[in-house]
Amino acid sequence: MMTNSSPRILGIGGGTRPGSSAERYLQLALSAAEKAGATTTFLGAHSLRLPLYEPSAAADGAAQQLVEELRRADGIIIASPGYHGTVSGFMKNALDYAEETRSDKRPYFSERAVGCMAVAGGWQAAVGTMASLREIVHALRGWPTPMGVAINIAEAPLDPAGTCQSTSVIQQIQLMASQVVEFANLSTHRQL
Template sequence: MIQEKPLILGLGGTPRHGSSSERALAISLKAAENEGARTLLLSGAELLLPMYMPGQQQSGQASRLVAALRECHGIIISSPAYHGSISGLIKNALDYAEELRADARAYLDGIPVGCIACAAGWQAVGQTLAALRTVAHSLRGWPTPLGAVLNTSSTLFDAEGNCTDAAIKRQLETVGQQVVDFVRMQSRGRAIAHSLSTDTTVHP
């Protein structure tokens, strides 16, 4: 049974602190918090990890990432669009999910995954969002119905990181809300299934 405050992990951003993808991720995570979730943000320098290689000794940062992937009940991923797809920084972080292959919950099995793509133009965001969803599927995750796409060629955030575009803000908040909603729907469904499987009442 998932506790009342599920843990939602946020992965995203670039090595540059305060990037658009990091700010977008923070807004989605805040929406998840407002729905009663706990959140953990890993971004920027925290994702500057050695290239993933199975069997290698993990750095402290890599161990923290793997532990967070193992513990979380939902994930929100926010990537810039680099040359038409996910950035290497984000893809490498997701490759560390291979360390979960032998877990009882292998990879991201059954976990809701919110996806956010950011680019300085419209051409690359659709491809990047599709790539994020494909990776989530490959890791057995469940992408949320809404994925957020941001055209950062115009100013979307103020100096404090607040989103100045109401429509974009709604997208980002909805992604966070859907991740938490899905976690709770799963939890309720499993509780009902368990109660039915243990019901010994004889029905006519």
């Protein structure tokens, strides 16, 4: 049985500062996912101010919202700033909450495509962060999309309105987002 409903894509990302470059690039990716036919949910700085993850503590408030959105998602897009060559502690903590789904029928990021975006002030940090994100997604049983987007904000700045000035980066974001939506559609139809 197939359905005409659009896939649900969850965007998780940014830094501790609302409106960070990572958060704004994530919003561009979610806009591209919507143009590809998805319904999107954005969880940025305000939604990810979570207590340090403790396996024995019950998730509540914003943490519970994150866990529930992870459960509902057909695909995920993660955007992390590059902090000292890897994902920020802020983002790692948010991703650690996926552990709350460990006993679900579809645990962690199982059966979901995950688009990875790394945003940093130089190529070394952007590429290192991208590698870390892909490893985390694999550890959480997700499928990283073939296209991941490493962004050096020194070469691809955003203007004050949040518009990316790099055609190449925009194309990469659009391709990555369309892969998340395409794989989400395939996975959703396979499960029905």
